[in-house]
Amino acid sequence: MEKVCVLGAGSWGTALAMVLAENGHDTLVWTHRAEQAEEINNLHTNKKYLPETVLPANLHATSDIAKAAMHAETIVVAVPTKAIREVCEKLTVELTRKVLFVHVSKGIEPDSLKRISEILAESLPAEYVEEIVVLSGPSHAEEVVLHHPTTVTAACANIDAAEKVQDLFMNQFFRVYTNEDVIGVEIGGALKNVIALAAGITDGLNYGDNAKAALITRGLAEISRLGVKMGGNPFTFSGLTGMGDLIVTCTSVHSRNWRAGNLLGQGMKLPEVLDQMGMVVEGVRTTKAAYQLAEKYGVAMPISTELYSVLFNDVEPKVAVDALMMRMKKREIDDMKH
Ligand SMILES: NC(=O)C1=CN([C@@H]2O[C@H](COP(=O)(O)OP(=O)(O)OC[C@H]3O[C@@H](n4cnc5c(N)ncnc54)[C@H](OP(=O)(O)O)[C@@H]3O)[C@@H](O)[C@H]2O)C=CC1
Numbered sequence: 001m002e003k004v005c006v007l008g009a010g011s012w013g014t015a016l017a018m019v020l021a022e023n024g025h026d027t028l029v030w031t032h033r034a035e036q037a038e039e040i041n042n043l044h045t046n047k048k049y050l051p052e053t054v055l056p057a058n059l060h061a062t063s064d065i066a067k068a069a070m071h072a073e074t075i076v077v078a079v080p081t082k083a084i085r086e087v088c089e090k091l092t093v094e095l096t097r098k099v100l101f102v103h104v105s106k107g108i109e110p111d112s113l114k115r116i117s118e119i120l121a122e123s124l125p126a127e128y129v130e131e132i133v134v135l136s137g138p139s140h141a142e143e144v145v146l147h148h149p150t151t152v153t154a155a156c157a158n159i160d161a162a163e164k165v166q167d168l169f170m171n172q173f174f175r176v177y178t179n180e181d182v183i184g185v186e187i188g189g190a191l192k193n194v195i196a197l198a199a200g201i202t203d204g205l206n207y208g209d210n211a212k213a214a215l216i217t218r219g220l221a222e223i224s225r226l227g228v229k230m231g232g233n234p235f236t237f238s239g240l241t242g243m244g245d246l247i248v249t250c251t252s253v254h255s256r257n258w259r260a261g262n263l264l265g266q267g268m269k270l271p272e273v274l275d276q277m278g279m280v281v282e283g284v285r286t287t288k289a290a291y292q293l294a295e296k297y298g299v300a301m302p303i304s305t306e307l308y309s310v311l312f313n314d315v316e317p318k319v320a321v322d323a324l325m326m327r328m329k330k331r332e333i334d335d336m337k338h
């Protein structure tokens, strides 16, 4: 039995804390809202994020970050990308020993263009960091809490650390693979949200299945193109954290990114959409990062670029789709390289 703390009691943090508690680990979830910690401790529910779920009685919560830091040998960071620096700052003052960090967030920071493991390495004191492992893959919280079969990947250049995380989480409904390619895993996990927003838009426009298959396939082409240029292993992009997560996020009604895109495609404006979602839609900020990364690395990312113009330059979704369809003629396979 390990002592594990999960930072963030949103849908994913809570679902993963549930997996860990069910695996017999001494699991504490930290939330920045005291009333939510009380709800988890006293009622064993988290109604805002997982309204139908009864949490295991051995899952405990706290809103005291000092307690969270004291408790853990392993810390799972499960807050949205934009909250990570702030949470690390709070945590840093409470750390007293080396901890294995696992992060499960899927984003890239705009402007700095940092991946999550880079943000963590920058924000946490090196002497208290044993390793940083990313856990990612096709995994909606709503299905994990129902014990539906789910597969994910734990990635770290130090394969022993990845295997330790594999052992912590793995059970009969939650299967964990390992990979050494942190860049490929983080880029695939972040950028699939961008393509899922676009897939939601075409569904909102009622463009049907051909359009969605096109977005998934050409989306994977542009994710791989960028990811390889950044140093990722090309094979990672056809794995769970690439193609796998892209498929689930572009096709599942559970996806907040797909749902947000769907509302945009139906004509709703971005601020209204985000208001209505009430949960993180990582793809919005990541679209800005993708747009900047495409420029920085000189890689063609037409879907991300058109989505950027819809989200941030008020271009009509239909006009953006027309622009994608009317790009100059390309070879399918040669095009993957450039
Ligand atoms: N949901 C899923 O199925 C999956 C999600 N992920 C990824 O996991 C990450 C977290 O997503 P998810 O749990 O779904 O998000 P949610 O929107 O469901 O929950 C986010 C949680 O983080 C908390 N939070 C937000 N800002 C801060 C802050 N500054 N300090 C402390 N806590 C904060 C929120 O608190 P409050 O309630 O106060 O807003 C909430 O508890 C994202 O990167 C997402 O892409 C990955 C795989 C699956």
Ligand SMILES: O=C(CO)COP(=O)(O)O
Pocket: 106, 137, 138, 139, 140, 193, 196, 245, 248, 249, 254, 255, 256, 257, 258, 280, 281, 282
């Ligand atoms: O990453 C996810 C599934 O693997 C969750 O996707 P959404 O954030 O779009 O809900």
